[in-house]
Amino acid sequence: MAGGLEGERLAKLRLARTANVGPVTYRALMSRFGSASAALDAIPELARRGRGKKLIPASAADAEREMAQAAALGAEMIFLGEAEYSAILAEVESAPPVITVRGDPALLQRRAVAIVGARNSSAAARRFTRELAHDLARSGLIVVSGIARGVDAEAHQGALADQSGAGGTIGVIAGGIDVKWPRENDALHETLYRRALVVAEQPYGMEPRAAHFPRRNRIISGLSLGTVVMEAAPRSGSLITARMANEQGREVMAVPGFPLDPRAQGCNGLIRDGATLVQSAADIIESLSPIADVPRMAADLFDYRAAAIEDPDDEARHSVEGLLSLTPVPVDELVRMTALPPAVIATVLLELELAGRLERHAGAKVSLNGA
Numbered sequence: 001m002a003g004g005l006e007g008e009r010l011a012k013l014r015l016a017r018t019a020n021v022g023p024v025t026y027r028a029l030m031s032r033f034g035s036a037s038a039a040l041d042a043i044p045e046l047a048r049r050g051r052g053k054k055l056i057p058a059s060a061a062d063a064e065r066e067m068a069q070a071a072a073l074g075a076e077m078i079f080l081g082e083a084e085y086s087a088i089l090a091e092v093e094s095a096p097p098v099i100t101v102r103g104d105p106a107l108l109q110r111r112a113v114a115i116v117g118a119r120n121s122s123a124a125a126r127r128f129t130r131e132l133a134h135d136l137a138r139s140g141l142i143v144v145s146g147i148a149r150g151v152d153a154e155a156h157q158g159a160l161a162d163q164s165g166a167g168g169t170i171g172v173i174a175g176g177i178d179v180k181w182p183r184e185n186d187a188l189h190e191t192l193y194r195r196a197l198v199v200a201e202q203p204y205g206m207e208p209r210a211a212h213f214p215r216r217n218r219i220i221s222g223l224s225l226g227t228v229v230m231e232a233a234p235r236s237g238s239l240i241t242a243r244m245a246n247e248q249g250r251e252v253m254a255v256p257g258f259p260l261d262p263r264a265q266g267c268n269g270l271i272r273d274g275a276t277l278v279q280s281a282a283d284i285i286e287s288l289s290p291i292a293d294v295p296r297m298a299a300d301l302f303d304y305r306a307a308a309i310e311d312p313d314d315e316a317r318h319s320v321e322g323l324l325s326l327t328p329v330p331v332d333e334l335v336r337m338t339a340l341p342p343a344v345i346a347t348v349l350l351e352l353e354l355a356g357r358l359e360r361h362a363g364a365k366v367s368l369n370g371a
Contacts, residue, residue, distance in 0.1 A: 010063050011036035012079050016097035017058035017066075017203060018043065020354050026080075026097040028350050034306030043354060049317075052355020069204045074193075075102040075177045081302040084108065090302070092222040092248050093364070096201040099219075100177040103197035107168050112142035113284060114220045114245070116238045117151025117230035118263050125231045125263070126154045128255065132228070133158030135281035137167030141288075144223050146216060147171040147185055147192070151230045151238075156188060160195060169196045170223060174208035174216040176200055181208050199223075217241040218248075225288050226251030228278055232266030239266045242275070247362055251287050253278045312344045320348040324358075328365035 015036040016026055021043075029039035040057045047055035070077055078084045079098050086108040089095050101108070115133060117125065133143045133155045143159035145152040152171075159169035171192045175181055177200040180189045192198050201219060202212060217240050221227050227245040229252075232238035242252050253276040257264025271277050276287045312320075319338045323329065331349070335342050349366055352358035359369045 008036060009077075009079060010060060010067070011040055013063040013067065013077065013098060014058045014060060015039055017063065018055070019058075020047070020052075020055060020356050022353070022360060023094045023097055024360050025350060025353050027093075028346060030081075030302075030304045032306070032309050032347075032350075034304055038306070046351050047354040047356075050351035050353070050355025050357060052352075052357055055354055055356075066204045070100050070177060073102065073178055073204075075100050076105065077101075078105065078108075081304060086223055088112075088225070089219065089222040092218065094218060094362075095222060096219065098201075100200045100204070101197055102177055102193050103195075104168070105197065107142050107170055107197045108199075108223070110142045110168070111140070111288075112144050112170065112224045113288065114144040114224035114227040114241065115151065115155040115230060116145060116217075116220065116227060116232075116241045118232055118236065118238065119148055119150040119152075120263070121150040121154075121231045122261070122263065125151060125255075125257075129154040129230050130158035130161070132230075132278075132281055132284075133169070134161050136284060137162035137169065138164050139281060139285055140166040141285075142167055143169045144220050145169070145171060146220055147173055147181075147188060147198070149182055149184060153185055153188055156192065156196070160191060170199060171196065172199045172216050172219045172223070174202065174212040176202050176204045176206040178204055179207055213237055214240055214244075218244045221245035221248055221250060224250060226253055226284065228284060229254045229267050229270060229275075231255070231257060231261075231263040232270075233262050234265050234269070236266055239270070242270055244362070251276065253284060253287060255279075309343055309347060310341060312340075312348050316340055316344050317348050317351075320345055321352070324352075324366065324368045326367055326370050328359075328361040328367040331364050331366060334366075 033039040043057050077098055077100050084105050129151050136143055137159040143155050145155040156169045180186050221241050221244045227242055229238050229242050246252050254267040254270040255278045257267055334345050357369050359367050
């Protein structure tokens with residue numbers, strides 16, 4: 001294995017690709033042990049304490065292969081805590097430990113707004129999306145979306161149509177950086193590689209699966225100061241993105257629609273519940289204007305040094321586990337009910353997650369894994 005900085009980057013990729021290590025657990029491991037190399041050494045024992053199956057970290061050979069494949073494609077990997085990582089995305093609790101990008105990574109440091117909506121969107125919505133994205137790009141904003149058919153594709157095309165060079169666009173995909181989906185947007189992918197940026201969280205070669213799309217959506221909203229929803233049926237992926245934006249403390253905006261159109265029900269519901277009504281790019285710009293530029297680089301948000309942690313004893317483990325069930329419970333509630341130090345509870349939860357027995361939910365909630 002390479003030494004120094006490159007060796008630690010390889011260790012970070014191995015850590016991120018290890019089974020049961022999600023984004024929150026990755027941060028906890030880095031904070032506790034100070035480096036990915038030390039965390040990898042500790043994982044098997046932590047999983048054993050959580051009474052799970054033997055956990056073997058992802059191999060160095062697999063990590064090296066993935067890095068080489070990305071480089072051969074002209075892509076690069078950016079790790080949480082590095083200066084090139086989006087500072088606003090880094091503030092999200094569930095920010096990806098590593099993203100693979102292809103295109104212009106400097107766009108990650110720019111002020112951005114997300115536009116999401118129905119794949120089967122109406123002609124009127126597609127036209128308005130394109131005009132809205134064009135005006136936002138001309139105003140200097142980066143337009144973020146998911147390169148899906150319908151609203152997503154129109155958002156990217158509208159931003160790309162701006163010739164001023166003031167703004168730009170970022171596409172976030174649910175599969176690996178080498179996977180174009182849907183196939184009908186192959187040409188759009190190629191244009192984004194050349195003139196904008198494509199971001200992927202999943203490993204190289206990974207085909208998008210249903211579970212990957214909500215994960216992609218949290219990145220779309222996490223990269224953005226606010227999210228605009230343009231046509232969305234109830235229980236649609238676009239509403240998931242809006243909910244995630246709200247949980248991340250970002251602005252939620254929506255374009256109203258005709259009440260009898262099912263595609264308008266989601267947007268109208270968001271507006272009823274307090275989302276900003278959008279009729280033009282000016283409405284979006286006005287809504288985002290009080291939000292200052294992110295003053296720090298992502299690297300300034302993290303100082304991974306080994307923390308002094310008090311390991312839990314069996315009584316503490318029993319106390320925490322006894323309060324857990326298949327129903328999600330806030331971690332703060334576990335602290336209140338056990339009167340244990342937060343660091344001790346965090347370690348118990350870390351052990352359980354590495355053992356494959358714990359599931360984390362939005363809003364800092366946890367539950368036992370029902371699998």
